[in-house]
Amino acid sequence: MSFKDDALALADDLYAYACHLSGSRQEAEELVQDAYARALAARRRFAPGSSLKAWMMRILQNAFFDDRRRQARNVIELRPADAPADGDVPRALTAFDVERALAELPPDHRNIILLDMNGLTESEAAELLGVPAGTVKSRLSRARAALRVRLAAYGR
Amino acid sequence: MDCSQAQPLLLDFARGRLSPELTAEVERHLAGCESCQVQVERERALDAALKLLPRPPLPASLASRLSRPPRWRPRWEQAAVLLAAAACVGLFVTAWQPRTDRIVEEAVNDHVRQLIRSTPVEVASSDHHQVKPWFEGKVEFAPVIHFEGDADFPLVGGSVGYFIDRKAAVFSYARRLHRISLFVMPGASLRWPSGIDSRSARGFNVLLWQEGELAYALVSDLNEPELRQLAARIHGGP
Numbered sequence: 001m002s003f004k005d006d007a008l009a010l011a012d013d014l015y016a017y018a019c020h021l022s023g024s025r026q027e028a029e030e031l032v033q034d035a036y037a038r039a040l041a042a043r044r045r046f047a048p049g050s051s052l053k054a055w056m057m058r059i060l061q062n063a064f065f066d067d068r069r070r071q072a073r074n075v076i077e078l079r080p081a082d083a084p085a086d087g088d089v090p091r092a093l094t095a096f097d098v099e100r101a102l103a104e105l106p107p108d109h110r111n112i113i114l115l116d117m118n119g120l121t122e123s124e125a126a127e128l129l130g131v132p133a134g135t136v137k138s139r140l141s142r143a144r145a146a147l148r149v150r151l152a153a154y155g156r
Numbered sequence: 157m158d159c160s161q162a163q164p165l166l167l168d169f170a171r172g173r174l175s176p177e178l179t180a181e182v183e184r185h186l187a188g189c190e191s192c193q194v195q196v197e198r199e200r201a202l203d204a205a206l207k208l209l210p211r212p213p214l215p216a217s218l219a220s221r222l223s224r225p226p227r228w229r230p231r232w233e234q235a236a237v238l239l240a241a242a243a244c245v246g247l248f249v250t251a252w253q254p255r256t257d258r259i260v261e262e263a264v265n266d267h268v269r270q271l272i273r274s275t276p277v278e279v280a281s282s283d284h285h286q287v288k289p290w291f292e293g294k295v296e297f298a299p300v301i302h303f304e305g306d307a308d309f310p311l312v313g314g315s316v317g318y319f320i321d322r323k324a325a326v327f328s329y330a331r332r333l334h335r336i337s338l339f340v341m342p343g344a345s346l347r348w349p350s351g352i353d354s355r356s357a358r359g360f361n362v363l364l365w366q367e368g369e370l371a372y373a374l375v376s377d378l379n380e381p382e383l384r385q386l387a388a389r390i391h392g393g394p
Binding site: 005009036 | 164211214215272
């Protein structure tokens with residue numbers, strides 16, 4: 001298969017990633033289209049044998065954070081006073097609860113959870129985020145703890 | 157192993173990703189540590205919760221933009237190209253295609269997407285009576301098919317697809333090494349040709365027909381006479 005075919009086969013995954021990362025389907029469409037444009041322009045920089053999915057997700061992630069920086073939109077971290085310090089995930093969660101809880105996380109927390117969900121290895125995620133591998137584990141752990149707090153709050 | 161050594165391993169433990177040696181060590185620790193046991197349960201519960209996360213389907217319009225030749229353009233370049241085009245040739249010369257051509261183009265794009273998806277069918281079965289009920293609750297109509305698959309054209313499975321602006325039930329059939337996609341969807345507001353209309357685009361043959369309120373698009377790189385044989389079986393009429 002050609003580079004373009006390989007890249008197109010990832011479109012479903014990238015769109016879902018972009019939707020959850022940006023919280024907007026319209027923005028996700030633009031991000032995906034932009035990511036493909038950037039990927040095609042930079043295709044010679046892709047190292048054959050490495051993960052094309054991780055490489056495409058990195059491009060999309062960079063496009064997302066570039067946009068956010070340009071918009072200088074400050075993301076407010078939601079830490080409601082009534083949320084428990086930590087908690088069990090309640091049993092009767094709905095898909096909507098999970099989507100909302102994820103959307104309320106700061107973008108870097110949201111991102112690392114999505115990278116983990118997409119099956120990226122620690123070293124792939126580290127390269128994508130530009131941090132040491134050990135940092136990925138601790139960042140993921142903090143992000144998951146924050147998500148648990150949000151989800152626990154919905155269950156009460 | 158104490159808690160500070162166990163804790164960084166608990167997520168991988170919960171997911172069964174540790175080596176047998178480390179797994180055994182963590183298990184020994186867990187046997188005597190209630191708080192780490194609780195942590196493992198929390199990790200599992202959170203993974204289960206994340207599995208609930210909806211997976212928005214790729215819009216057909218975006219899929220078609222991505223697979224359209226000649227190439228993808230960055231956003232600023234698209235804007236520049238549009239401005240230049242508008243300045244040079246006037247806005248009235250926007251790419252206009254007869255509607256049937258757009259339908260054929262969409263059918264071919266969607267078929268290609270079916271072929272390159274990591275999971276080409278969401279329900280893999282050659283049993284029509286398993287595949288057809290699988291669509292209940294997934295599409296807002298009941299796909300009508302007068303053909304259950306046979307030795308010539310075995311049914312491979314089904315999946316939900318998007319055709320232009322609506323959900324389609326997608327049935328996958330095979331013929332030797334060729335894959336065939338049948339898209340069934342409500343025909344409202346689509347200008348579908350009458351009778352069985354045969355077209356081709358980019359090396360694929362496309363047969364279009366309508367039956368009641370449903371529109372059908374059958375797409376494959378299979379030759380047209382054989383594709384027509386399958387269409388006749390699905391159509392159930394002359």
